[in-house]
Each structure stands twice: as C-alpha cells, then as structure tokens.
Amino acid sequence: MTERDIDQQLVERVQRGDKAAFDLLVVKYQRKIFRLLSRLIRDTAEIEDVAQEAFVKAYRALPNFRGDSAFYTWLYRIAINTAKNYLVSQGRRAPTSTQADIEDAETFDDGDHLRDLNTPDSMLVTKQVAEAVNRAIDQLPEDLRTAIVLRELEGLSYEEIAESMQCPIGTVRSRIFRAREAIALELRPILDIAKDKRW
C-alpha cells in the first residue's frame, strides 16, 4: 500500500460515517494546509479560520470524492478556493496565479520560500524545532539515524532500506519507529507549549 491508499482507506471510513477517521486526516494535513494558506493570507487567526472552513467544506464534500486524484491534492484545491473566496468576501484582491494556484496542489513544496512570511515568534519556534530535531538526531544510535534519514529524507521504501542496511524489514520498521519516537519526544515540550506562538 502507498500513503495515498492509506488516505483512501481513511476517506472510505469517513464516507461510511466514521468522523474519527476524518480527525486523522485533519491531524495529518493541518500543518501543510497552514503553510499553503500562509502564501495567501498573512494573519495567523485568519489562516486558522480559513483552514477550519476548508476542512469542514472537505468533510461536507467527501461523499462526492471518488479518489480520482489523491486526497491531499483535492484538499489543497478546496483550501485554495476557500482562501480566495475569503479574500474576495473581505474586499481584498485574490492572489494571482503566480503566487499560489490550484495547480500548486500537485507540487506544493512547503519549504524554504515561505521564510519571508514568518513572524518573529514563528521564526523562534522554527529555530527551536530545528534545534530539537538536530539534538534528537545527534543522540540517536547510528543504525536508527541511518534508517530514519533514508526513509524521511531520501524517501526509500522499507525494502530498499533493509537491502541498504542488510537487515530484515522488521528491524527497519522498529528502527524507524524508535527514531520517530525519540524526535517526537524532543519536540513535545516545544510544540505543546508554543501553541499560541506559531509562525
């Protein structure tokens, strides 16, 4: 199964009336949706409102989602349209296609070019996250570090990582999990405290 298949399974659960499955999709994509919307809207509170509206719209439209495109592509389109409608309703100019467009949903890279939109508070949290991640990575045993880097940064499959590290797939599963757990533990105090100081 691919990540897209997992999303499709979650979508099908929502379509059968399971709202908790939609919560899983919200948790998975909220950060990326925030970053996407921050290209169109500057105010943090407004971004949250628009993101919430986008998720609710997506939930309402989910019975019609057939899985022709990936769920996240479909969700990004809804988020961009919601943001554009919001800006129009506020009497503000909707961004031109060069700034952000629906097509971006396919290739949206939530990385470096967003830095100019950051506030001092958000830059501080970003810096703390970077330090926490680096600290966690430094403290990881070599085999865990290699496994997580190959997975998250190089995008290798478990099978490829197993071949590369000459170990069973079960060991790869365990190493990636333990590495993620260590990073999550390091992030917890920063992100759980910094809720009101995002971006």
Added chain:
Amino acid sequence: MMEQTAGNQVSARLMIERISVLLDGEMDRTEAATTIAALCADPALRRHWHELHRAGDALRSHEVAASDAEDFCRRVAAAIGAEPTVLAPRAAKAASGLRRYWVPGLAVAASAAAVAFIAAPLMPTSETLSTAKNSPPGQVAAVDVAAQQKPLSTIATARGLSPSFNPYLAAHRELTSNSVVPRATVYLRSSEER
C-alpha cells in the same frame, strides 16, 4: 499481575510501531484496516498518530512542524462533530464484501422472475402450438380471427355468464385477444394518432 502489565505495555508499543508503519504506507490492506480501526476507536492512539506525523514533518521541514496546532485539530473535530454525519452510498456498499456478491445475484434472479411473470401469460400454450403445428401456414391467424368474430352471446354462454355481460365483453374484447401482444394493443398508438 506485573506480567500482565508488562504484556500490555509491549502490545501498546507494538501498536504504536504499527501506526508508524501505517503512516509510511508500508502495510498490507488488511493490517492497515485493523490499525486504522484501532486508531479511530482510541483517542490515545490518535495522539501518537499526531506526534509521529509531526516528527516526520519536522525532519523534512522545521517550518511545517513549527506550524503544528493541536488546538486547531480539536476545534475542527468539534466543528465536524456538529456536522451531520456524511454517508456515501458507494462506500457503504463496498463495506460489505458479502453484500457485494449476493446483491447482484439477487438482482439478476429478480429480473428473471419479473420477465417470467410478464412473459408467461403471453407465451403460446401447448394447445395453440399443437394447433399451429397441425395446421397449414396462415391457419392460426385465421383461427384467431374466427374467435374474434364469434358472436358475443356464444362467448358469454360458453363461459357460463349471463347474456347481460355481452356489452361488457364487447367493450373489452380486444383485451381478450390471443394475438402476440394482446394486452399491450390498447396502449399502442399509431404515428397518425399523435
């Protein structure tokens, strides 16, 4: 008691490891379905789903991870909770593997039964067929015409009815025909009638 607690901890950790594998999409469909079902049923597991995703995002982009908002997720969950539950009939049908097989079978059987019910009365009886077989071509139609032209009083008498039914039989005579589409003829209109 302590062994049981230790066992629970091990199984809990195994479940969290499975969540980690799930978010990489490195599971077969059945195992994924089981893990997703467990996640949907247990808010504590959903917390791990959140943290493991956040850790992955943090490795790829510190900025994306920094925009994490757990409060936001709670707010959206509350908003979704207030929404009417969405249902897609397509997904509901797909849910039952058994139904997937017996519903089409039942539909086919029902169609066949319906066709048999409608067509059976229209089929020529064995008596008609034997008449047709023993008669030269063109004779059957002639027999039908002869039946149509039979005096009404004869029909009423033959069926044990009072002669007072004759006007009724005259009015509905076309419905008692033995032609190929007897009951449909009253509904047929020629193009000239339009």
